[in-house]
Structures are given as structure tokens and as C-alpha cells.
Amino acid sequence: MHRHVLLARQLSGVVILCFVVMHLTNHALLISSIDLADNARAWLAKPWRSLPGTVLLYGAALVHALLALWTLYSRRTLQMPLIEMVLLIMGLLIPYLLIEHAVAMRLQLPMRGIEPSYLQVLTLQWFDNPVLAIQQSVALIIVWVHGCLGLGRALSANPRFRQIRTVLIAAAVLLPVLALIGYGVAGTETVERIRQADMSPHPPMRPMPESYGGGNMIAMVATAMRSGWVMLIAVVLILRQIRALLARAGSxxxxxxxxxxxxxxxxxxxxxxxxxxxxxxxxxxxxxxxxxxxxxxxxxxxxxxxxxxxxxxxxxxxxxxxxxxxxxxxxxxxxxxxxxxLIEPPQTHLTTAPEMPPEEREIAVMFCDLRNFTSLSERQLPYDVVFLLNRYFELVGNAVSASGGKVDKFIGDGVMAVFGLEGDLPHACRAALRAAALIRQEIAVMNRELHRDIALTIDVGIGIHAGPAIIGQMGFSGNMSQTAIGDTVNVASRLEGVSKDLRAPIVISDEVMAAQDRDRAGLESQRVPIRGREFGLVVWPLRDADSVRFL
Missing domain, CATH: 3.10.20.30 (Beta-grasp domain)
Structure with missing residues (x-):
């Protein structure tokens, strides 16, 4: 039952979201002109004004609204993660906000033999009833946020969705902003046009002078439907209480x-x-x-x-x-x-779903470690060691950030960085290789300064591996942070050790080399033993001269 309800909710939501995307696109064209938006509307609205389109759209809206009521009833507790609460409240609020507009566009105007145009709608909303214009703007934002949150939750575990998530977020912000700007610009233009026409000696008749919020017929229908929706919500809440009372006897x-x-x-x-x-x-x-x-x-x-x-x-x-x-x-x-x-949290904290649930993702992981740090620290004053480490950490952190990666953690004198939290695996591998090349380049610059100032030089070894890892918020209480775990991380750490054995500043796995898909002329691979791998691992040792190609 739960799976069928979830599927029905998702499918009906996708239908509604498709309509909203086309509707907002039409609104955005109002920035150019009302005539352009009207011409585009003939094409954008055509699928939804056909009989199959009308049945599909209003059927999806009805299913989605009824499922919101079902969700309210079926939950045994209203304690839930914040995002679920927001989605539920929005799902119950949207029908109330849109009933009047839907009745006007699909009932009143067709009954009067009028094909609604942007000029008519803008006149009704911006000139006759500005409150209605504000209400529709708020409804537009709520519908869009509800749809985007719902779609994001449904696709959160999909690897392809994660690869294009940044682009989708940008579009999700840009489209409603452009639509609201177009709606506001066109509304202001319409009001000004009507005022100028009314001041002329022979003012033309405005299309449909009464606000559809004030017309008797539509006001009665809209009020009845709104009241009916509120009553349905009230009935569901009452049924919840009745169920709770009955359950006490048969709990x-x-x-x-x-x-x-x-x-x-x-x-x-x-x-x-x-x-x-x-x-x-x-x-x-x-x-x-x-x-x-x-x-x-x-x-x-x-x-x-x-x-x-x-x-x-x-x-x-x-x-x-x-x-x-x-x-x-x-x-x-x-x-x-x-x-x-079987997994029992501390009794002092009620654990609920985190804002970002753990997910498996294809990433590149880099480990960077100072060579001979123990002997180096024994020869230096403690304050000098701290100074040196901070310089080194800053250098590595800047290189990782500049390449689009994220420093995951500092481990003693080592640094773990991850690439691919946004984007695909080839991009992640290229970013990790660029970061490694930058680190080696900046280490050379830093060594010249250190040799001049304190007669000291340092060296680092870098290991990079790519593959699936679990990304999630880990830790406890107020010490939670996003990190990566899994075999990919373990292998990357071991490759850093292999770089020392092979006397190579950078060692990358064959998976990284294959994914980055760039020139490998002059580079050679070899198979090395890796703990936990029966047949070892094919790796590519890189010298400083080799890594320059990845900058």
C-alpha cells in the first residue's frame, strides 16, 4: 500500500510540475512583452487545454490533493523531519490558494465564451484586485518550492540526478524569479495602460471589468470549494482523534x-x-x-x-x-x-533524519602526507613545527579548493581531500590530478622560501584513487561533519604509502587514469601489492614533470 501511494504521489507530482514549468516559462516571456507571452501561450497551454491534457492535469491535481489528506490521516504521529512537515503543510495549502484562479480560468471564462488572454488576467488581478495578484505570486512560489523539494527527495539517491543537481538548482531558482519579474512588469504596464486609457475623452471598455474575486458566481463557487477543502482537512483531523480514542481500547x-x-x-x-x-x-x-x-x-x-x-x-x-x-x-x-x-543512540538525544542523508557516490579521493615528519619534528622547536604544518595545510587546502575539491579532514601531518561531490567521475579525477600537480608546484616554491629562511625543505607524497564511497554526516552531538568512507578511501590512503615505496611524488590508480581521459603519453603503469586486494592494483607513478600536463 505504501509503495503504491508513493508512486501515485510521485507520478501526479511530475505531471503537475511539468505544467508549472511551462506556465512559469510563459510568465517569464512577459519580461519581453505581453503579446509575445500570449503568442507563446497558444503553444505552451495547448497540450493542457486538450481533453486528454485537461483530464491528466486535473486528475493529477485531484490525486495529489487527496494523497495530502491521506498522508495527514495515515501518519500515526505528526512528529516528522522538517522537510516532510514543510511538504505536508504546502500540500494542504496549495489547493486553498489556487481554487479561485482555477475556477476562473477553467469554468467562468469558458462559460462566458471568452478565451482568457494575459491582458484580461492581468487586468483582473493587478487593476481590479491587487490583493489577488499578491496571492497568486505567493501561490506560485509555494507550488514551485513544494514541487522542487518533492522531486529532490524522490531523486536524491539517483546518481545521474546528483551529477546535474547544481544545474537543476540554478534553474529552480532562475525560472520562478524570471516568472515573477515578468508577472510584475506586465502587471505594472497593464495598470498604467488602463489608467491612461481611462483618462482619454472616450475611454474604451476594459475586458471583463469585474474582478473574478468579486463576481457573484465565481465568488460563490470559489468560496464553496475553499470551505469544502477546509472542511475535508477538519474531517481528517477529527478522524485522527477518533482513531486515537478507539485505539486506546485495542492498542x-x-x-x-x-x-x-x-x-x-x-x-x-x-x-x-x-x-x-x-x-x-x-x-x-x-x-x-x-x-x-x-x-x-x-x-x-x-x-x-x-x-x-x-x-x-x-x-x-x-x-x-x-x-x-x-x-x-x-x-x-x-x-x-x-x-x-540494534543501533541504539544515546537516550539524551532523539535522532531523526539528517538534512543530507548518506548516499553512495562515485568520487575521487586524495591523500597527501609529509615525508619524514617524525624526524623533522624532532629537530625543530614545537612552535616552528606548528608554523610549518599550518603553512603546509594552507598550501594543500588552497590547491584542493582551487581545483573544485573539498578538504575532508586533517590526519596528523596528512590531508584527505575528496572530489566529485558535485559533477561526474571524470571531472572529479581531473580535479584531483590538478590539485596534486598544484600541490607539488607550490611545495617547490615553499621549499625555496624555507631553505632561505630556516635552511629546511619538505617533501610530500600523494595517492589518488577513484570509485564508489558513502558520503554522509558523521560524528556525534555538535561535532557532525560531512565525510567519505569506504574501500575507495582506504585504497587512496594506501596509494599514498605506495608513493614512498616507488619513490614517486604522486601515485594514481588505473581507475583514475582511465576516468580522467587525457593524454598519458610517456607514462607507464605497473601492478603493486595492496593490502586487501588479492591481485594487487595497477597504478601509475607520476613525476613532477609528468604532473604538469594536468594543470
Missing amino acids: VEISYLGGALVRVAPGTSVLEASRINGIAHYSVCGGNGRCSTCRVRIMASDMPLPDADAAERATLSRINAGPDVRLACQLRPTAALTVAR
């Missing part, structure tokens, strides 16, 4: 091993039970069955548990979970049971 008892005993309505998920009762329970993906952090072990159950659906089975199989392990977000018991949280 399900959930015992947490070594902890609390709670009673919830049948059909409430174990994760929802935890949230309702303020019990700390990890759920990194927000309770959508895409992670296993909320999993519990079933210690006892009065009745057989509902079978896991395909998505839950797939998640559990990936972690080789036993038959007594279930996802708390998907398990909805109908009888008393005892569970043990």
Missing part, C-alpha cells in the same frame, strides 16, 4: 528490550511508536526503508508478524540480516511484541 503493546513499554494503535510502525513516545531511534533515511539504521531484532511476538514487502526484503538482504531482524519503519505490528534496537 498494541511494544516493549523495548531493557527500556520502555509503549502502547500504540494497530498499524503504527515501530519507528512511529518510538517517535510518538520520544524514544531515541536512528532513522537516517527518514523512515522510507532505504537504510537499515532503524532495524530491530524481534525478541518476542504474540502473533505472526506481517510479511516484509519487497523493498524491506531487499534492504535486509544487503546487510545479511537474520529472519528475526526487521526495519522499524516498515514493521507495523498488530499484536504485542518485544524488540531490541
Whole structure:
């Protein structure tokens, strides 16, 4: 049931978002002229004014609105991550804001035999009822933000979406801004045009002089539909209370091993039970069955548990979970049971989904380490060592940032940097190689200064590997930071050690060389043993002269 509801919500949302994109594009053309926007409207609105288009659009709108009510009713608790709360509130508010406009455009004007034009609509909204113009602008922003947030959540785990996310965010900001500018410019122009015409000796009749917000027929219809929508929301809230009252008599008892005993309505998920009762329970993906952090072990159950659906089975199989392990977000018991949280957070903090859930991504990882730092630090004063390290860290950090990467962490005298948090893997590998070449170049400059000032030089070794890694917020309490973990990170660290063995300043894996897709003339590869790899790894040692080509 949950999967079908989710699919219906996503499909109906995509249909509505397609309409909104075309509508905003049309509005943006108002910046040029009202006539241009009207001419474009004949093409942009044509698909939606056909019978199939009308059925598709209003069917999607009806489905999406009803699913908002269903979400409000089906949730056993209104405690939820902030983004889910924002989406739900917007989903309930949008129909209320758009009913009047929809009735006017698709009911009143066609009934009067009028094909609405931008001049008519702008006159009605900007001259006759400016409050309506403000209301439509607010509604436009809410609809767009709701659609973008929903689409972003649905595609957050898609690697292709992550590759073009920056471009999509830029478009998501630019399009509504241009649409609002066009709407405002055209509205101001329309008001000025009407005022000048009204001051002439023979003022022309304005199209449809009454505001559709003030006309008797449309006002009655719009008011009735708005009142009906508000009543539906009220009915859903009342039904929630009735369900809660009835559930007290037939509640399900959930015992947490070594902890609390709670009673919830049948059909409430174990994760929802935890949230309702303020019990700390990890759920990194927000309770959508895409992670296993909320999993519990079933210690006892009065009745057989509902079978896991395909998505839950797939998640559990990936972690080789036993038959007594279930996802708390998907398990909805109908009888008393005892569970043990397998990943138990501190009791002082209620853990919910982070703003950026962990995700697997193709990235490039670079490790850079000072050579012979231990012996160097023994020969220098502590303050000089700190000065030297800070110079070195600044140099590496600037090179990484200039190449589009991110310093992940400082480890003693080493630096870990990641590339590809935005963009594809080839771009990430080229950026990592450029950063490595910059570091080697700047180290040479720094050594000339150090030799002149304190008769000292330093050297660094760099290892770069590329592949899949888990990117997420890690740490505890107020010490959370975004980092990367996985085999790709481990191999990159070991390649830095290989650079010392091969007496090469930079060593990159064959995966990096293949992905960067640039000239490799004069470079040679070799297979080296790597801990954890049965057959070793093909690597490419790079000298300083070799790395210049990547700048």
C-alpha cells in the first residue's frame, strides 16, 4: 500500500510540475512583452487545454490533493523531519490558494465564451484586485518550492540526478524569479495602460471589468470549494482523534528490550511508536526503508508478524540480516511484541533524519602526507613545527579548493581531500590530478622560501584513487561533519604509502587514469601489492614533470 501511494504521489507530482514549468516559462516571456507571452501561450497551454491534457492535469491535481489528506490521516504521529512537515503543510495549502484562479480560468471564462488572454488576467488581478495578484505570486512560489523539494527527495539517491543537481538548482531558482519579474512588469504596464486609457475623452471598455474575486458566481463557487477543502482537512483531523480514542481500547503493546513499554494503535510502525513516545531511534533515511539504521531484532511476538514487502526484503538482504531482524519503519505490528534496537543512540538525544542523508557516490579521493615528519619534528622547536604544518595545510587546502575539491579532514601531518561531490567521475579525477600537480608546484616554491629562511625543505607524497564511497554526516552531538568512507578511501590512503615505496611524488590508480581521459603519453603503469586486494592494483607513478600536463 505504501509503495503504491508513493508512486501515485510521485507520478501526479511530475505531471503537475511539468505544467508549472511551462506556465512559469510563459510568465517569464512577459519580461519581453505581453503579446509575445500570449503568442507563446497558444503553444505552451495547448497540450493542457486538450481533453486528454485537461483530464491528466486535473486528475493529477485531484490525486495529489487527496494523497495530502491521506498522508495527514495515515501518519500515526505528526512528529516528522522538517522537510516532510514543510511538504505536508504546502500540500494542504496549495489547493486553498489556487481554487479561485482555477475556477476562473477553467469554468467562468469558458462559460462566458471568452478565451482568457494575459491582458484580461492581468487586468483582473493587478487593476481590479491587487490583493489577488499578491496571492497568486505567493501561490506560485509555494507550488514551485513544494514541487522542487518533492522531486529532490524522490531523486536524491539517483546518481545521474546528483551529477546535474547544481544545474537543476540554478534553474529552480532562475525560472520562478524570471516568472515573477515578468508577472510584475506586465502587471505594472497593464495598470498604467488602463489608467491612461481611462483618462482619454472616450475611454474604451476594459475586458471583463469585474474582478473574478468579486463576481457573484465565481465568488460563490470559489468560496464553496475553499470551505469544502477546509472542511475535508477538519474531517481528517477529527478522524485522527477518533482513531486515537478507539485505539486506546485495542492498542498494541511494544516493549523495548531493557527500556520502555509503549502502547500504540494497530498499524503504527515501530519507528512511529518510538517517535510518538520520544524514544531515541536512528532513522537516517527518514523512515522510507532505504537504510537499515532503524532495524530491530524481534525478541518476542504474540502473533505472526506481517510479511516484509519487497523493498524491506531487499534492504535486509544487503546487510545479511537474520529472519528475526526487521526495519522499524516498515514493521507495523498488530499484536504485542518485544524488540531490541540494534543501533541504539544515546537516550539524551532523539535522532531523526539528517538534512543530507548518506548516499553512495562515485568520487575521487586524495591523500597527501609529509615525508619524514617524525624526524623533522624532532629537530625543530614545537612552535616552528606548528608554523610549518599550518603553512603546509594552507598550501594543500588552497590547491584542493582551487581545483573544485573539498578538504575532508586533517590526519596528523596528512590531508584527505575528496572530489566529485558535485559533477561526474571524470571531472572529479581531473580535479584531483590538478590539485596534486598544484600541490607539488607550490611545495617547490615553499621549499625555496624555507631553505632561505630556516635552511629546511619538505617533501610530500600523494595517492589518488577513484570509485564508489558513502558520503554522509558523521560524528556525534555538535561535532557532525560531512565525510567519505569506504574501500575507495582506504585504497587512496594506501596509494599514498605506495608513493614512498616507488619513490614517486604522486601515485594514481588505473581507475583514475582511465576516468580522467587525457593524454598519458610517456607514462607507464605497473601492478603493486595492496593490502586487501588479492591481485594487487595497477597504478601509475607520476613525476613532477609528468604532473604538469594536468594543470
